[in-house]
Amino acid sequence: MNAMDATLSTPANAAGPAEIRFENVTKTFGRMGGGDLFKAVDDLNLEIRPGELVAILGKTGCGKSTMFNMIAGLLEPSQGKVEVSGHNPFTEFNWFRGKIAIVFQNDRLLPWRTAIQNVELGLEMLEVPKAERHATAQRWLTQLGLGGHENDYPHALSGGMRQRVSIARAFATNAGILLCDEPFSALDEMTGNRLRAEFANLVRENGKTAVFITHSINEALQIGDRIVVLRRPAKIAYDVKLPRNADKAVQEEIRLKIQAVLSE
Known part of the structure; x- marks a missing residue:
């Protein structure tokens, strides 16, 4: 299989209408003290299908976080339309309770609550x-290898455990x-690699749609069914679908293409 085959392949579970859609989206911000507006996203068009695990890759300041915040309903586009599950995440924010979950760069655990309480x-x-949420929390902690640490507080856990x-x-x-x-x-490289693999497997096994923001090519290649590379202001420079069984030659060809795009 060559890189062109990889680009054309589609994840088996990616089907149906778009779960997340950006239609001609532009986002600008005012600068302190006035002056010209700062454009973070520029006429962006993107569709993410149900069941896709999409790595959004780009240099620092390319607009990844702005995209993320618009999907989460924390920012409204200046122009264009963002839809998630057919709804506007900014104007219909309450509709999304329980429908979107976020994993942050820092664990953001509450220090006064135990692992299971978090x-x-x-x-x-x-x-x-109460009984149902306790059982659900216990099941997920066990699945993620934290059985026996349910009652530990965050300060007693390693970074990877948190x-x-x-x-x-x-x-x-x-x-x-x-x-x-x-x-x-x-996280350190070994812990990060293990958690990326576990996370990707859980997303696929449970039929989730995931958007994964990263600035690391290696991380994008390890975790994504699809990699979307942005250049500043956020505009798609390269969009490739990566089969899960892609060999090293395919991955290396895609890596070189990404490096070329990011160096422009």
């Missing part, structure tokens, strides 16, 4: 009965869409 937090907000708790918290809500903002960038 995993239960989203379920509490969704008003899931991030596992954060991932368990996201999956426990059973949200269909996962947004991940460089969640493994603060």
Whole structure:
């Protein structure tokens, strides 16, 4: 298989109408003290299908976080339209309760709550009965290798363990869409590699749609079914679908293409 075959291949579980859609989206910000507007996203068109795990890759300042925040409903586009599951995430923010889960760069665990209590937090907000949320939290902690650490507080856990708790918290809500903002960038290489593989497997096994923000080519190649490379201001420079069984030659060809795009 060559890189062109990889580009044309489609993940088996990516089907149906777009789960996430950017239609001619531009986002500008005012500068302090006035002056010209700063354009973070420029006439962006992007569709992400149900079941895709898409790595959004680009240099620092290319607009990745702005895209992320528009999907999450935290920012409104200046022009164009953003739709998630057919709804406007900014104007219909409350509709998305329990439908989107976020894994942040830092674990953002509450230090006064144990591991299991942190995993239960989203379920509490969704008003899931106590016994059910406890059982769900326990199941996800066990699945992520934290059985026996349920009652540990964050200060007693390693960085990798805390991030596992954060991932368990996201999956426990059973949200269909996962947004991940460089969640493994603060971890050592070996721990990060293990968690990326586990996370990708969980996304696929549970039929989730995931958007994974990264500035690392290696991370994008390891985790993505599809890699979307942005150049500043956020505009698609390269969009490639990567089969899960792609050999090293295919990955290397895609890597070189990404490097060429980012160096322009």
